[in-house]
Amino acid sequence: MTTLNDMLQQVLKELEQDLLTKEVAIISSDGLLIAGRIKQSSRIDLFCAMIALITRTSTKVSGELSAGKLDKIYLKLHDGAIIASEVSSGAIIAVMTTEGENIGLISNRIDKAKEKIRKILE
Secondary structure: OOOHHHHHHHHHHHHHOOOOEEEEEEEEOOOOEEEEEEOOHHHHHHHHHHHHHHHHHHHHHHHHOOOOOOOOEEEEEOOEEEEEEEEEOOEEEEEEEEOOOOHHHHHHHHHHHHHHHHHHHO
16 A cells, blocks of 8 residues: 655656756644755754745735745755745745756646645645
8 A cells, every 4th residue: 555655755856857856845834844855864954944934924924925825945055946836724844955057847746746745635
């Protein structure tokens, strides 16, 4: 029997296929790890908390500015980038990449993964 975690792990595996990622995670809106493919696990708690806080703050600010619904958050880092997007009101998907990775490709894969994750979490 396939578990919820197994199904989510499969989606994350498909998302990161052929990409240079450091972290790929589904995070609760409270900052807790739901599922992840983690390569730097010693800091995963910090990564999850940061993503949840940034997403919550960005959602609030975009609403107050009447800028529309938040789609994705892009953080450009010295050695890569972080891309995060809400899957549902309780879950966020986030990818941390290495320098030089194709942000457009990752964004496209995140959109496809979000639909699969929504169906799994329903």
